Amino acid sequence: xxxxxxxxxxxxxxxxxxxxxxxxxxxxxxxxxxxxxxxxxxxxxxxxxxxxxxxxxxxxxxxxxxxxxxxxxxxxxxxxxxxxxxxxxxxxxxxxxxxxxxxxxxxxxxxxxxxxxxxxxxxxxxxxxxxxxxxxxxxxxxxxxxxxxxxxxxxxxxxxxxxxxxxxxxxxxxxxxxxxxxxxxxxxxxxxxxxxxxxxxxxxxxxxxxxxxxxxxxxxxxxxxxxxxxxxxxxxxxxxxxxxxxxxxxxxxxxxxxxxxxxxxxxxxxxxxxxxxxxxxxxxxxxxxxxxxxxxxxxxxxxxxxxxxxxxxxxxxxxxxxxxxxxxxxxxxxxxxxxxxxxxxxxxxxxxxxxxxxxxxxxxxxxxxxxxxxxxxxxxxxxxxxxxxxxxxxxxxxxxxxxxxxxxxxxxxxxxxxxxxxxxxxxxxxxxxxxxxxxxxxxxxxxxxxxxxxxxxxxxxxxxxxxxxxxxxxxxxxxxxxxxxxxxxxxxxxxxxxxxxxxxxxxxxxxxxxxxxxxxxxxxxxxxxxxxxxxxxxxxxxxxxxxxxxxxxxxxxxxxxxxxxxxxxxxxxxxxxxxxxxxxxxxxxxxxxxxxxxxxxxxxxxxxxxxxxxxxxxxxxxxxxxxxxxxxxxxxxxxxxxxxxxxxxxxxxxxxxxxxxxxxxxxxxxxxxxxxxxxxxxxxxxxxxxxxxxxxxxxxxxxxxxxxxxxxxxxxxxxxxxxxxxxxxxxxxxxxxxxxxxxxxxxxxxxxxxxxxxxxxxxxxx
Numbered sequence: 001x002x003x004x005x006x007x008x009x010x011x012x013x014x015x016x017x018x019x020x021x022x023x024x025x026x027x028x029x030x031x032x033x034x035x036x037x038x039x040x041x042x043x044x045x046x047x048x049x050x051x052x053x054x055x056x057x058x059x060x061x062x063x064x065x066x067x068x069x070x071x072x073x074x075x076x077x078x079x080x081x082x083x084x085x086x087x088x089x090x091x092x093x094x095x096x097x098x099x100x101x102x103x104x105x106x107x108x109x110x111x112x113x114x115x116x117x118x119x120x121x122x123x124x125x126x127x128x129x130x131x132x133x134x135x136x137x138x139x140x141x142x143x144x145x146x147x148x149x150x151x152x153x154x155x156x157x158x159x160x161x162x163x164x165x166x167x168x169x170x171x172x173x174x175x176x177x178x179x180x181x182x183x184x185x186x187x188x189x190x191x192x193x194x195x196x197x198x199x200x201x202x203x204x205x206x207x208x209x210x211x212x213x214x215x216x217x218x219x220x221x222x223x224x225x226x227x228x229x230x231x232x233x234x235x236x237x238x239x240x241x242x243x244x245x246x247x248x249x250x251x252x253x254x255x256x257x258x259x260x261x262x263x264x265x266x267x268x269x270x271x272x273x274x275x276x277x278x279x280x281x282x283x284x285x286x287x288x289x290x291x292x293x294x295x296x297x298x299x300x301x302x303x304x305x306x307x308x309x310x311x312x313x314x315x316x317x318x319x320x321x322x323x324x325x326x327x328x329x330x331x332x333x334x335x336x337x338x339x340x341x342x343x344x345x346x347x348x349x350x351x352x353x354x355x356x357x358x359x360x361x362x363x364x365x366x367x368x369x370x371x372x373x374x375x376x377x378x379x380x381x382x383x384x385x386x387x388x389x390x391x392x393x394x395x396x397x398x399x400x401x402x403x404x405x406x407x408x409x410x411x412x413x414x415x416x417x418x419x420x421x422x423x424x425x426x427x428x429x430x431x432x433x434x435x436x437x438x439x440x441x442x443x444x445x446x447x448x449x450x451x452x453x454x455x456x457x458x459x460x461x462x463x464x465x466x467x468x469x470x471x472x473x474x475x476x477x478x479x480x481x482x483x484x485x486x487x488x489x490x491x492x493x494x495x496x497x498x499x500x501x502x503x504x505x506x507x508x509x510x511x512x513x514x515x516x517x518x519x520x521x522x523x524x525x526x527x528x529x530x531x532x533x534x535x536x537x538x539x540x541x542x543x544x545x546x547x548x549x550x551x552x553x554x555x556x557x558x559x560x561x562x563x564x565x566x567x568x569x570x571x572x573x574x575x576x577x578x579x580x581x582x583x584x585x586x587x588x589x590x591x592x593x594x595x596x597x598x599x600x601x602x603x604x605x606x607x608x609x610x611x612x613x614x615x616x617x618x619x620x621x622x623x624x625x626x627x628x629x630x631x632x633x634x635x636x637x638x639x640x641x642x643x644x645x646x647x648x649x650x651x652x653x654x655x656x657x658x659x660x661x662x663x664x665x666x667x668x669x670x671x672x673x674x675x676x677x678x679x680x681x682x683x684x685x686x687x688x689x690x691x692x693x694x695x696x697x698x699x700x701x702x703x704x705x706x707x708x709x710x711x712x713x714x715x716x717x718x719x720x721x722x723x724x725x726x727x728x729x730x731x732x733x734x735x736x737x738x739x740x741x742x743x744x745x746x747x748x749x750x751x752x753x754x755x756x757x758x759x760x761x762x763x764x765x766x
Contacts, residue, residue: 007306007309007310008306010309010357010358010361010362010365011302011305011306011361011365014361014362014363014365014366015362015366017358017359017362018359018362018363018366021248021355021359021362025248025251025252025255027255027259028251028252028255028256028259029251029255030255031254031255031256031258031259032251032254032255032258034258035254035258035264036258036263036264037207037210037211037214037263037264037265037269038170038207038263038264038265039203039206039207039210039265039266040170040203041199041203041433041593041596041597041600042055042056043265043336043337044335044336044337044600044603044660045334045335045336045596045599045600045603046334046336049334049599049603050599051591051595051596051598051599052596052599054589054591054595055591055592055595055596058461058463058554058589058591058592059167061547061552062543062544062545062554063100063543063544064100064164064165064166064167065459065461065592066164066165066167066198066199066200067162067163067164067165067198067199067200068162068163068165068177068180068196068197068198068200068201069160069161069162069163069196069197069198069450069454069457070089070160070161070163070180070184070194070195070196071158071159071160071161071194071195071196071197071446071449071450071453071454072158072159072188072192072193072194072195073153073157073158073193073453074157074158074192075157076156076157077105077152077156077157077158077159078134078135078137078138078156079134080128080129080134082159083105083106083124083129083134084128085187085188085189085192086104086105086106086159086161087106087124087126088187089104089161089183089184089187089188090102090104090106090107090161092183092187093161093163093180093183093184096176096179096180096183097176098165098166098168098172098173098176099163099164099165099166099176099180100164100165100166101163101164101540102161102162102163102164103151103161103162103163103164104151104159104160104161104162105123105124105141105147105151105152105159106122106124107122108122108123108124108141108144108147108151109121109122109123109538110122110123110140110144110508110512111508111509111511111512111513112512113512113513113514113515113516117536118509118512118513118533118536118537120538123137123140123141123144124137124141138156142156145504145507145508145521146498146500146504149454149455149497149498150454150455150498150500150558153453153454157453158453158454160450160454161184163180163198165200170203170207173200173203173204174204174207177200177201177204180196181196184196195445195446195449195450196443196446197443197446197447197450197457198457199457199458199593201443202433202434202443205437205441205443206265206266206433206436206728207265209266209726209727209728210264210265210266210269210728210731211264211269212727213269213270213723213725213726213727213728213731214264214269214270214272216725216726217269217270217272217273217722217723217725217726218250218272218273218276220722220725221272221273221276221277221718221719221722222243222246222276224718224719224722225242225243225246225276225277225280225715225718225719226239226242226243228711228714228715228718229242229243229280229283229284229287232284232288232711233287233288233291235291235372237367237372238287238290238291238364238372241360241363241364241367241372242280242283242284242287242360244363245283245355245356245359245360245363246276246279246280246283248355248359249275249279249348249351249352249355250272250275250276250279252348252351252355253271253275253344253345253347253348253351254271254272256344256347257271257344262340262344265337266337266436266660266661266728266730266731267335267337267338267340267341267660267661268337268340268341268344269731270341270661270723270731270734270735271341271344271345271348273719273720273722273723273735274345274668274719274720275345275348275349275352276719277715277716277718277719277720278323278345278348278349278352278672278716278719279348279349279351279352279355279356280712280715280719281319281675281712281715281716282312282316282319282320282352282353282356282357283356283360284708284711284712284715285312285315285316285679285708285712286308286309286312286316286356286357286360286361287308287360288707288708288711289307289308289311289312289708290304290305290307290308290364293307293308301367302365305361305364305365308361309357309361312357313357314682315678315679315682316353316356316357317353318622318625318626318678319674319675319678319679320349320350320352320353321622322619322622322623322671322674322675322678323346323349323671323672323674323675324346324347324349324350324671325346325615325618325619325622325671326615326619326667326668326669326670326671326672327341327342327343327345327346327349327667327668327671328342328343328346328618329342329610329611329612329614329615329618329667329671330342330343330607330611330664330667331343331614332607332610332611332614333603333606333607333610333611334603334606334607335600335603335604335607335660335663337660338607338660338663338664341664342611342664342667391707391710392703392706392707395702395703395706395707395710395750396699396702396703398702398750398751399698399699399702399703399706399754400699402698402750402751402754402755403695403698403699403754403758406754406755406758406759407755407759409751409752409755410755410756410759413642413752413755416646417642417645419649420645420646420648420649420650420653421645421649422649422652423648423649423650423651423652423653424645424648424649424652425652426652426653426655427648427651427652427657427658428655428657428658429564429601429604429605429657429658429659433597434447434561435561435729436659436728436729436730437728437729438727438729441727447561451497451560451561454497455497455498455558455560456495456496456497456498456557456558456559456560456561457558457559457560457561458558458559458560458561458592458593458594459556459557459558459559459592459593459594460496460556460557460558460559460567460570460590460592460594460595461554461555461556461557461590461591461592461595462485462489462554462555462557462574462588462589462590463552463553463554463555463588463589463590463591464481464482464485464552464553464555464578464582464586464587464588465551465552465586465587465588465589466478466551466552466585466586467584467585467586467587468585469551471585471586472549472550472551473502473546473550473551473552473553474527474530474531474534474550475527475530476523476524476525476526476527476530478553479502479503479506479523479530479553480503480523481581481586482501482502482503482553482555483501483503483523485555485577485578485581486499486501486503486555487499488577489555489557489573489574489577490557492573493557493570493573493574495559495560495562495566495567495570496557496558496559496570497558497559497560498557498558499555499556499557499558500545500555500556501545501553501554501555501556502542502545502546502553502554503523505537505541505542505545506523506524506530506533506537507521507522507523508521509533509536509537510522510523510524510529510533534546534550559594564597564598564601567594567595567597567598568598568601571590571594571595571598574590575590600660604658604659604660604663607663608658608663608666611663611664611666611667612644612666612667612670614667615666615667615670615671616637616641616670619637619640619670619671619674620633620637623636623637623674623677623678626678626681626682627681628764628765629762629763629764629765631760631762631763632681632762632763632764635753635756635757635760635762636674636677636681636753638752638756639677639748639749639752639753639756640670640673640674640677640745640748641670642744642748642752643669643673643741643744643745643747643748644665644666644669644670644673644741646744647665647666647669647737647740647741647744648665648666650737650740651737656733656737659730659733660730661730661731661733661734662730662733662734662737664734665734665737665738665741668738668741669738669741669742669745672716672742672745673741673742673745673748673749675712676709676712676713676745676746676749677749677753679705679708679709680701680705680706680709680749680750680753682705683700683701683704683705684697684698684701684757684764685697685764686704687700687701687704688764689764694757694758694761695758698754698757698758702750706750709746709749709750710746710750713742713743713745713746716739716742717739717740717742717743718739719739720734720735720736720738720739720742721735721736721739722735723735723736723738723739724736
């Protein structure tokens with residue numbers, strides 16, 4: 001009994017335990033109330049990641065690259081009414097705090113030569129235009145080299161207002177965007193259909209949807225768990241105590257998460273339902289054992305609490321550790337939100353174990369005078385065992401089937417293995433934020449409308465750096481090289497819709513200096529002319545496209561939203577071409593959101609492989625301490641890796657990509673799946689030690705622990721399947737696939753594991 005002295009402490013000091021838990025929970029409850037949400041593509045990268053370092057360096061040099069694009073379509077945008085509407089929108093919006101610059105056809109300036117100087121005048125005058133002036137302005141704009149396809153659609157029925165923002169905090173950015181929408185809709189009127197796009201809107205939408213999902217998942221998961229526990233235990237008191245236990249686990253885990261400075265995003269927002277679904281498993285095993293013991297020992301409440309702790313704490317400890325290992329495997333991930341989710345969910349799992357073997361029994365002891373299963377209900381409950389026996393009889397039939405046809409089960413498993421391995425080879429990876437939104441989402445609809453009418457929205461930045469001042473971008477030859485790269489890549493890469501660089505700007509100025517003669521729309525030949533143009537040009541434009549020392553120039557391509565494979569092919573094409581023509585004189589860097597998405601995909605691949613290998617190795621080591629022999633450990637791990645193979649193969653065959661959430665399925669599944677394996681093997685060993693054969697021990701273990709295993713798997717299935725209510729496709733995919741994995745893991749434990757045990761007959765050591 002000395003081994004279980006802590007049990008006596010729990011059952012005698014339960015009031016102090018409850019008081020201590022309540023007092024300790026107060027600071028956690030405070031931080032729990034301070035939850036925040038934040039989404040930006042940068043959260044997915046470690047600080048030292050080369051891609052994010054290059055991107056941040058680019059932003060520091062050339063300013064913020066975030067812009068909101070407002071697009072609307074009319075039969076003819078060159079009407080007095082349309083022009084005046086655009087003017088009013090631009091004037092109102094550019095006065096907003098947080099707006100850096102507004103670009104539109106009404107704000108567009110052109111270079112005008114004036115003897116030895118250049119002035120910049122708006123193409124569209126401030127005054128209301130006459131009909132003749134409208135026609136003249138239309139012609140000038142349509143003849144502008146880069147306006148068409150950027151600010152005006154090729155069919156001239158659609159126009160864009162580009163609103164560049166200064167770097168803003170998340171809340172301020174959201175308020176600024178809301179104000180921009182309000183102003184533009186108010187001025188444009190109800191008859192004009194506006195389309196709002198841009199990276200800031202993606203960030204805000206992701207933030208709002210993940211927040212909405214989190215606030216939906218937790219209460220629904222909690223209610224579902226309450227109903228299942230109530231039906232299982234047939235005691236309102238036990239169901240309420242279980243719910244209180246879950247509430248404290250949740251407050252402690254989320255409070256710690258927030259208190260350490262973490263914020264929720266599209267990945268970490270699923271911590272809540274995951275934690276609730278996983279945490280209930282220990283509670284179900286404890287309360288199920290308490291209930292059975294209470295009915296069998298004549299209603300001795302205290303003894304039943306002690307026995308429940310005694311027989312459940314060790315297997316629950318092992319299952320908690322293996323589940324925590326599954327999540328801790330994400331510690332090696334280079335995708336920060338995945339790493340954070342892994343760490344804090346693992347901590348939450350440990351909280352769940354401690355609360356279940358200490359706090360839940362303490363609360364149960366409060367009801368010592370009025371036990372949750374009153375004596376007057378015992379006969380009723382025993383009489384209901386015939387109804388409960390339906391489930392147990394089916395488990396018994398399954399046990400008989402498994403032990404009788406174990407060879408056929410093994411052969412069928414081999415066939416499935418080959419089939420689904422082929423599916424694994426077909427898996428794709430996805431890190432495109434637009435594809436996280438449903439096709440019916442208004443923002444996604446606006447993006448697709450804008451791309452089909454105006455062109456690409458995703459910045460693909462190419463920075464060309466001269467390695468010597470002798471060839472910097474005050475030299476005509478260097479600018480011509482830059483111009484050649486820009487136009488060649490624009491012509492050869494179909495995902496680019498338009499581009500802009502210093503060469504476009506200087507060609508306009510050079511043309512203006514030469515009486516607006518079209519043949520002078522080219523790069524100046526002399527260094528003096530170029531240096532003069534740098535002096536005469538608008539600093540707001542030049543500072544955004546050339547470095548102050550003229551050693552580095554920027555080409556901004558606008559890319560369509562497309563697959564990462566398309567972007568990667570484009571980046572490789574550019575790299576191959578530049579390596580061929582630049583030699584040692586110039587170096588280059590590709591950056592921008594398009595490149596970040598490629599880097600994210602590479603990180604997804606690395607995370608998937610690292611986390612699964614890490615989890616498999618650590619859990620195998622830990623399973624060895626449970627199984628005691630290498631052969632039994634291998635058999636147990638095969639049974640638990642099998643459902644992962646089926647899920648990944650299913651994803652490959654059906655074209656479901658791995659993304660920032662679905663990459664976690666494999667490690668989460670193996671971490672949770674081994675829980676039921678541990679419980680089943682523990683009871684098989686106990687039955688073998690009592691003198692039963694392996695086949696009989698398996699059948700008896702189905703009766704001993706089959707029902708709690710099936711119930712916890714069902715709860716996990718429901719807990720994860722709740723995520724299908726999410727507004728983001730990765731969250732939905734993660735929920736549905738992980739829920740399916742829980743059922744496959746149950747099948748692996750109740751069918752494949754017994755079959756493997758009977759085929760290989762490993763030794764069970766005490």
